[in-house]
Amino acid sequence: MNVTRRTFLKMTGLSVVAVASGLGINLSVAEARAYTLKLEGCTKIPSICHFCSGGCGLLLHIKDGKLVHLEGDPDNPINEGALCPKAASLEQVAYSEVRPKTPLYRAPGAEDWQEISWDEAIERIAKKAVEVRDKTWKSTDEITTKTGEKKIVPANRAEGIAVIGSAEIDNEESYMLSKFSRLIGTPFHEHQARI
DSSP: OOOOHHHHHHHHHHHHHHHHHGGGOOHHHHHHHHHHHHHTTOEEEEEEOOSSSSOOEEEEEEETTEEEEEEEOTTOTTTTTOOOHHHHTHHHHHHOTTSOOSOEEOOTTOSSOEEOOHHHHHHHHHHHHHHHHHHHEEEEEEEEOTTSOEEEEEEEEETTOEEEOOTTSOHHHHHHHHHHHHHHTOSEEEOGGGO
16 A cells, blocks of 8 residues: 555544544543452542651552552541652552661671661660660759859750651650650750751
């Protein structure tokens, strides 16, 4: 078959018109049906995104104990159903094969990370926290009173430790983290939502 340029353009134009008209097929109905089939049998759980502490609402669709779909919660006043790219990728974060699932430790001067047990990680963190607290403990401060007199007052703080809260913890956990910070004596405790 010999196709001229004019014939090619006519056939292309007719093809575009045929596809644009949908050939009598309503694709929105097919898309809605596919969405319904995907979510059939799922439990819908409202949740909150953990990335930036903005409080964006999510709707998680769980089937057989696994997240199969997530979307923005249209009833959430913060994001009104919209999701940023980080929130939209949470499913990949949850089931990624490259996500670390055990604590990793890199010795000073080493180039490679090694897997350690949770017990060993907690023990190392506790020992290091005590070491830093003891090394940076300040028991007194010297102040100048209104009359110009120098005075030694109790300080009782660990200036070498700072604690920052996470967007993934709720109000009760934030309260406990604040209490823990005061217990170990650090005046430097903050939360991601305020930064």
